[in-house]
Amino acid sequence: MQSKTVSTEILAQYGPKLVTTLPGPNARRIVEDDDRLISPSYTRSYPMVAKRGRGIRVEDVDGNEFLDFAAGIAVNSTGHCHPEVVKAIQNQAAELIHISGTDFYYEALVSLADRLSSIAPMPGPHRFYYGNSGAEAIECALKIARYHTGRQNIIAFFGAFHGRTMGALSLTASKPQQRRRFAPLVPGVTHVRYPYAYRGCSGGPQEEEAFALGCARYIEEKLFKTTLPPEEVAAIFVEPIQGEGGYVVAPTIFMQELRRICDKYGILLVVDEVQSGAGRTGKWWAVEHAGVEPDIVCIAKGIASGMPLGICMTRAEIMDWKPGSHASTFGGNPLCIAAAHATLDVLEREGMANAKHRGEQALSRLRDWPAEHSIVGEVRGRGLMIGIEIVKDQKSREVAPALRDRIVDLAFERGLLILGCGETSIRLAPPLILNEHEMTIALDILEASIEQTEQEHASASSLASASV
Structure with a gap:
């Protein structure tokens, strides 16, 4: 052309x-x-x-x-x-391909965690869990939220996509076919409206802001007063920019209101940065645009330039479960960690x-x-x-x-x-x-x-x- x-x-x-x-x-x-x-x-x-x-x-x-x-x-x-990523993978493959961080130690697990901790969107100290995909990072966050809080209920949003494994799928509300004929899903998940202004209101910026605020306040003003006791809610899962939902950006006031609600009722705020993280929005994490500090961050996709790596990052006190509570044979594979380090080098530099x-x-x-x-x-x-x-x-x-x-x-x-x-x-x-x-x-x-x-x-x- x-x-x-x-x-x-x-x-x-x-x-x-x-x-x-x-x-x-x-x-x-x-x-x-x-x-x-x-x-x-x-x-x-x-x-x-x-x-x-x-x-x-x-x-x-x-x-x-x-x-x-x-x-x-x-x-x-x-x-x-990318030549730097390829070289990192090749060098690592000649040294150690697999040992399983579930049962053994190796330094790369710690070095990547230290590096991610330095760019985390919430203050440290932090702890990290390594899996193989975004869905696995979400599964980890779902389990740790219930384990840490002792609460069973989760709030997620219509339009959300968090993955297709059973826990992640229970949070997903993007397309009917993704859930069709897989019930019963994991119980305890309630979906509410995401502030998709183009589909929710037809006014200007002030009306869109009011609409976004209303979407968040519905949780406190309706759910918590009718069907969902707030003291039984473990976490709110949210994409700062919905991916499969249509690349819909959550307004700052919406994210700030979710943070307020979580703080008030002792609920964990989990941000799904699987698609929006790793520098894609011009900041390390999309949630940073709103100036909101989450409790848990789910990371995958762009963090390792195509190598399978999913990461769940939490405030250190949240990841308080005991040995054997959760693990992954291949999570944090040495090749994937090497690719992630090289990826961060390129993203940080340019x-x-x-x-x-x-x-x-x-x-x-x-x-x-x-x-x-x-x-x-x-x-x-x-x-x-x-x-x-x-x-x-x-x-x-x-x-x-x-x-x-x-x-x-x-x-x-x-x-x-x-x-x-x-x-x-x-x-x-x-x-x-x-x-x-x-x-x-x-x-x-x-x-x-x-x-x-x-x-x-x-x-x-x-x-x-x-x-x-």
Whole structure:
């Protein structure tokens, strides 16, 4: 494609390179084999079959090169195969691959914990539990909250995604299919409304703030006075920016009110930073934007650049359980710890600041899109965690998942990898190391895909009106 904003030379250097129709012959063959052999529970958006990745680029099995604005669902924070991360993994693999921190000691567990403690969003001392994924970090937080408080009930939010293992799934309230036919789930979880202002009120900033405050105060003013004794609530689990829920940013006043409620009733505030943490929003943790100090932080995804690592970080006095209460054979694997150290090096040196600057670059352009494109309802986000809400029309704000999916497909056909989130939104979550040209080219591709979808939608609407 041609670009309105960059030269042919820059596009040739930094843009996607498509050499076959999509999917290519090798991709088609592998997709057919995948359909025959792999669990149908996976949700593939389009037939991209990856072979190798470098930086922000992914090459498929037919030699096509894509710009990756999904980053393995916000996992590849330092890009694909960052040389420092690769070297750290290779060096560690030659020394010690596995010993199990459940039963033996090794220094890397302590060194990473010390490092994370220094950037924690709440004052220390801290303690750390290592698992293999975000869901495992959530499971740990759920268990430790009940163990420490001696209370059984948990509050979570509609739109939340905390994972698919049974405890994490019980907190998840994102899509019905994620929970369908798995009941009974873990009891004691109550879901309340998240401050999704675009779907909750139609006023200006003052009304949105009041709406957010009302969502938090509902817990104290309604739940605690009717069905849920506050002295039996162990924790409130919240995403500072909902991920699967639509990249919805929690207003500062909402997070502050949750902290007040937790302090008043002796409830633990657990923040799920699995997708929003590790520098993605321009700060180490998204909760820092609100100036709120949590009791427990759940970490995964971008912390180890693609190696499986989930971490539960707590105030030290909270993690007071006895040996044998909880453990993981592979949690804190030496290779994953080495990758995390290298990842933190890159993010500390350049990635986190770049996320802030590239996010500002993107939002300065994207903020105009609701005025320029009738099917763009709202743009929101922090750093390189940006959501674009797609609607059938801006007046009704009617959800448009089919239009959203069409945009995602067209972007793929043009060489840009993006994913949907929520019922009707697009997420932008590229590696934190992308440059200005790559951001510009990706936004050009996305805007062209939106324009085509908008035209198709207008034509289909005109035909429908004419046939009535």
